Amino acid sequence: MPTTCQRQGEQRAHVRRWRDPGDGTLQAAHAPKPSPVILKPSVSECLRRSAFSAKAQGTQVTYAPLYRLFFTFLWQRGLDWNEASEDDVEDWEDWRRRGATNPAPVDGGTWAKEQAALKLLYGIAAKRGLVPANPVTLASPTDVKTSDVKWLSPRAFRLWRNVGLGGMLPSGLEDEAWRGRSAGRDMAYADLMYSSGLRRREGGTLLLCELPALGRRNYYAGRVGQGVAKRAGYTFYVGHPALQRVEGYRMSTRALAVARARRHGVYDRLPDLRIIQSVSRAGRVRWRSRDGRAGESALGRLTAAERMLLFVEGEDGLEPAMLWLTESGLPLRYTSWTKVFERASDRCAAAGLEVFATPKMLRHSMALRTLIALHNALDRRLGLTPAERLHYEEVYGQVWLMVKDMLGHRSDQVTRDVYLEPVRGLQLESLLGDDHNPVNAEKIAELAARTGLILDAA
CATH class of the missing domain: 1.10.443 (hpI Integrase; Chain A)
Incomplete structure (x- = not known):
């Protein structure tokens, strides 16, 4: 099994993009001087020209160290990466989650990410004929916990x-x-x-x-x-x-x-x-x-x-x-x-406070505040009831479809995202930039009390 130091060292690796110098070595460029990551050329091919390279950079950063961890586990068993069997994956899952010698077992959510990473890699390898079949056949964990508070x-x-x-x-x-x-x-x-x-x-x-x-x-x-x-x-x-x-x-x-x-x-x-x-x-x-x-x-x-x-x-x-x-x-x-x-x-x-935050929670919170502020602004400006606002949203939603047809787009999303970006900007500045339309803190507090999904402070 990998030692604690090995695991922590691997998890600190931040792989940004892959470069293949042609000698079977992949270099992870994450700092002024790239550090080498020794991998087989066949693995390099899977990572550079496949569904892996199409993943977002953040996903690649997360997945690459997980591959190195699993490859270390196989190496200590005397196996190459493409010799992994279903039993090896099951043993790896058992040690990662319940191993007596593992000082920090992972929870269901973490294992679900590792399983997805391995399933992706070996799925690519199987399609390319590098392994006889994908050895990652375990069922998804049932103890994945997600916080209701976002x-x-x-x-x-x-x-x-x-x-x-x-x-x-x-x-x-x-x-x-x-x-x-x-x-x-x-x-x-x-x-x-x-x-x-x-x-x-x-x-x-x-x-x-x-x-x-x-x-x-x-x-x-x-x-x-x-x-x-x-x-x-x-x-x-x-x-x-x-x-x-x-x-x-x-x-x-x-x-x-x-x-x-x-x-x-x-x-x-x-x-x-x-x-x-x-x-x-x-x-x-x-x-x-x-x-x-x-x-x-x-x-x-x-x-x-x-x-x-x-x-x-x-x-x-x-x-x-x-x-x-x-x-x-x-x-x-x-x-x-x-x-x-x-x-x-x-x-x-x-300090005895039940408040916490992650960067993603701040992103979610911005979206919620903006949604409430926009609805509030439209209601105030047009003097609409919620039912009347819904009616106008349905009617004016057809405008996007008409412009889409005029421009020959297959989807109105293209029209919204590209050609009418300045219109969206004007709408936001007009509605959110109104001093008479502050963010409705009372409405958010009301939602927090009613749903229990929003972290509030008394």
Whole structure:
């Protein structure tokens, strides 16, 4: 069986994309210097040209270390990856979930993910004739637990943020024992995510040049690049208070981290950084390396790993192009936010509070608030009852179908997503940017009390 250290080491591997140098070695590019992952060429073929490569980057990041864990288990049995049998998979499942020598057995939800990962790989291998049959035939686990709570009310979010990330006491007073030095950064990230509904990777890999310019509007539009989005790039919207807090972080905590890194020569010791020369109106980024090599790419196609290499040069010296930085002034890996959120929730629990949050919960909460706000705005503007609003939604929904036919689209979703994106933007700015239409906190509190599905705070 793999040792505890081996398992933890494998789970910390962050595989971003695969490169095959032709010698049977796959390299995982997740840092300035890629680390080798030794695999058979046949496995390389399965991962590079198959349903695996079509998976979202986040899924690939999750699945790749699981394959390495299982291959280590087979290797210790004297087996190659393509010699796994149904018995081997059953033994692996038994050890992972119930093994006496396993100090940290996984639950049903975790095993379900591992099972899906293995089933995908061996399904691909079976189609290519690399294995006689897919050995993953176990039934899906029946003890998969999913939380009913996926949303946070505005006041529950504020309590979790202030206590968990900001070091406040539940009473609202400052905690003199608080020693957190990244509160400004963490609270700004949480506000951005709660306001915009961005995914963890999308919000965690933003570049300074991708931030909307702060002005006097209620909502601002930004763009998520295809290289870090789950499937395709799209427009996101962030409220003024959240963007203002992000700007405050940039001018304070972030600026101090950059100045500290410059004093200690941190950036001077980075050999593989890319210094941005220009960003065109068409979204082309041009850079040069320390040795004079030049390169360019579409801004939207930059991956998370590539973004971490980008720097800008100002009057005072170099600084990372990424928004979120560590205390040492280096780009923060977007995966680190999970631990930040866990520590914040643990702090709330230690203070006797029953509030917690994950990045995905903030995304769900944004969707719920927006839905309620839009319905509220339409009702107020048109003076409609809920029944009348439903009637108008059914009638005006036909408009999309008529435009679809005029443009010759097969689906009205294409019309909505592509050609009428500016209309959607105008609608959102008009409805959500109305000072007389605040987010209906009372309605959310009412839903929380009635359904028990929304985490609220008294």
